[in-house]
Amino acid sequence: NAGVTQTPKFQVxxxxxxMTLQCAQDMNHNSMYWYxxxxxxGLRLIYYSASEGTTDKGEVPxxxxxxxxxxxxxxxxxxxxxxxxxxVYFCASSGEQGAAKNIQYFGAGTRLSVx
Amino acid sequence: xxxxxxxISMDSYEGQEVNITCSHNNIxxxxxxxxxxxxxxQGPRFIIQGYKTKVTNxxxxxxxxADRKSSTLSLPRVSLSDTAVYxxxxxxxxxxxxxxxxxxxxxxxx
Numbered sequence: 001n002a003g004v005t006q007t008p009k010f011q012v013x014x015x016x017x018x019m020t021l022q023c024a025q026d027m028n029h030n031s032m033y034w035y036x037x038x039x040x041x042g043l044r045l046i047y048y049s050a051s052e053g054t055t056d057k058g059e060v061p062x063x064x065x066x067x068x069x070x071x072x073x074x075x076x077x078x079x080x081x082x083x084x085x086x087x088v089y090f091c092a093s094s095g096e097q098g099a100a101k102n103i104q105y106f107g108a109g110t111r112l113s114v115x
Numbered sequence: 116x117x118x119x120x121x122x123i124s125m126d127s128y129e130g131q132e133v134n135i136t137c138s139h140n141n142i143x144x145x146x147x148x149x150x151x152x153x154x155x156x157q158g159p160r161f162i163i164q165g166y167k168t169k170v171t172n173x174x175x176x177x178x179x180x181a182d183r184k185s186s187t188l189s190l191p192r193v194s195l196s197d198t199a200v201y202x203x204x205x206x207x208x209x210x211x212x213x214x215x216x217x218x219x220x221x222x223x224x225x
Contacts, residue, residue: 004158033213042202043159043215059214090158102149102204102213106158 002026006091006107013081013114021076021110023091031094032074033058033104034066036087043090049074081114088112119205119216126222133190133223137203137216140184146206148179148186153200153218162201163188190221198223 007022025032030051035043035058045058047066055066063085065077074093078085088111092104119139127133139148147166151159163170165177165186176189190197203216 042218045213045215048213059212092158102147102206103161103164104159104204106160109156109158
């Protein structure tokens with residue numbers, strides 16, 4: 001009964017370091033999403049993937065890359081971390097048809113600090 | 116691109132009904148309106164979804180006027196455990212871009 005699993009839960013980076021945030025879902029969903037949430041703020045879409053092999057930019061894609069490795073996994077990479085990328089990152093997944101498209105299931109988040 | 120806006124915060128006493136409105140005047144024609152609840156240090160959790168008129172489930176009701184440019188989440192008889200941030204989610208614009216609302220922080224007290 002795992003749902004959406006994100007790793008790691010916490011990470012501290014130095015400016016310029018790179019890292020990959022991992023996300024996996026076990027609900028057989030086609031659509032997957034990456035969001036960031038800054039302290040006291042709402043959710044902003046970074047990238048999404050409507051199906052395996054496809055990815056699209058969201059509202060704030062600069063500084064990030066994504067890979068939809070297979071149907072289950074969607075990773076987010078920071079090539080050269082900057083302090084402005086300090087945030088909580090959430091991965092989500094959803095079905096892709098009709099009403100199910102907007103019912104997203106979220107992971108517990110990755111708390112990232114860039115010093 | 117018009118923003119999807121909500122009141123920043125609301126306060127309520129336990130046992131009262133709370134209504135939170137989301138303004139989405141650029142909603143995509145065929146899109147559903149979905150509401151989420153988020154507790155500190157957790158990801159958002161689905162509450163309710165609707166397309167038009169009124170929808171009710173075991174935890175909330177959702178009211179959507181005919182023009183669909185806004186929606187109202189209604190929480191009956193709130194308790195302390197309903198203290199959270201509430202978000203609406205809609206697709207906006209001709210490109211049908213998924214957008215979360217600005218979020219409403221609900222504080223419930225005795």
